[in-house]
Amino acid sequence: MENLCCFNSVYSQVVGGRSSCSSGKGRSNQGPVKYGFSLVKGKANHPMEDYHVAKFIQFQGHELGLFAIYDGHLGDNVPAYLQKNLFSNILKDEEFWTDPSRSISKAYEQTDEAILSHSPDLGRGGSTAVTAILINNQKLWVANVGDSRAVLSRGGVATQMSTDHEPNTERGSIENRGGFVSNMPGDVARVNGQLAVSRAFGDKNLKLHLRSDPDIQSADIDQNTELLILASDGLWKVMANQEAVDIAIKIKDPVRASKQLAAEALNRDSKDDISCIVVRFKG
Numbered sequence: 001m002e003n004l005c006c007f008n009s010v011y012s013q014v015v016g017g018r019s020s021c022s023s024g025k026g027r028s029n030q031g032p033v034k035y036g037f038s039l040v041k042g043k044a045n046h047p048m049e050d051y052h053v054a055k056f057i058q059f060q061g062h063e064l065g066l067f068a069i070y071d072g073h074l075g076d077n078v079p080a081y082l083q084k085n086l087f088s089n090i091l092k093d094e095e096f097w098t099d100p101s102r103s104i105s106k107a108y109e110q111t112d113e114a115i116l117s118h119s120p121d122l123g124r125g126g127s128t129a130v131t132a133i134l135i136n137n138q139k140l141w142v143a144n145v146g147d148s149r150a151v152l153s154r155g156g157v158a159t160q161m162s163t164d165h166e167p168n169t170e171r172g173s174i175e176n177r178g179g180f181v182s183n184m185p186g187d188v189a190r191v192n193g194q195l196a197v198s199r200a201f202g203d204k205n206l207k208l209h210l211r212s213d214p215d216i217q218s219a220d221i222d223q224n225t226e227l228l229i230l231a232s233d234g235l236w237k238v239m240a241n242q243e244a245v246d247i248a249i250k251i252k253d254p255v256r257a258s259k260q261l262a263a264e265a266l267n268r269d270s271k272d273d274i275s276c277i278v279v280r281f282k283g
Helices: 077-091 100-117 173-175 204-209 241-248 254-267
Strands: 023-027 032-039 050-059 062-073 127-133 137-143 147-152 157-160 213-222 225-230 274-282
Touching: 023 173, 023 254, 032 050, 032 254, 050 077, 050 274, 062 077, 062 204, 062 225, 062 274, 077 127, 100 127, 100 137, 100 213, 127 147, 127 204, 127 225, 137 147, 147 241, 157 225, 225 241, 225 254, 241 254
Parallel strands: none
Antiparallel strands: 023 032, 032 274, 050 062, 062 127, 127 137, 137 213, 147 157, 147 225, 225 274
């Protein structure tokens, strides 16, 4: 079942593993769905700042697949907090079964408020998030803040299930909040010359100019749906959505597929941490 090097039974049942572990896999108890993940530290001179969740749980008579990538910056305290708390906050909301989108949105914002209230303990850093909840292997809910991304393959065609929150595309919101977007030669656009995403958890020093509300999409998982890829921008900076699908779809074992995607990103000289989860819906 799961690679226990990255899972600790002491945690809440909805917590995954620390992303410093290299790879792991698991599967549904109710169908053919399998997942695999691979996580590679980048070339920067700081510790790994990505965390993830990847597991199936039984919850109120349903099976839920819980998958997430949390890409931290200025330390790993905020992604570690998200790993332990975000899914729990979503699932404890009483409206989850009747209005999943509302529950996800509320939990994202409440979790960010909790992070900011704990800021002396969690530091000045922040994190992106992309989360996916698979309900009974039939319905998928994806939400994100920042530039970690989810891509679904249906009939071999890649469909992006998340929205990249980049400073240039949300310049109006940033400026309306009193911030600015810098575009220095040779660098990416940054909020107030610092952060390369326009939405994030944490980042108390920039929070007046950032948003933390997620974009949310849902999809029905049908017989034409092959796989879902969740990854940090260490992959997407060097690889298009369709390229990633074309690589992963040829490899039946999802952990091998996730390792191949990470290896290809390294071959393309990605400098960032690379975290990748592949969920395969059929054999």
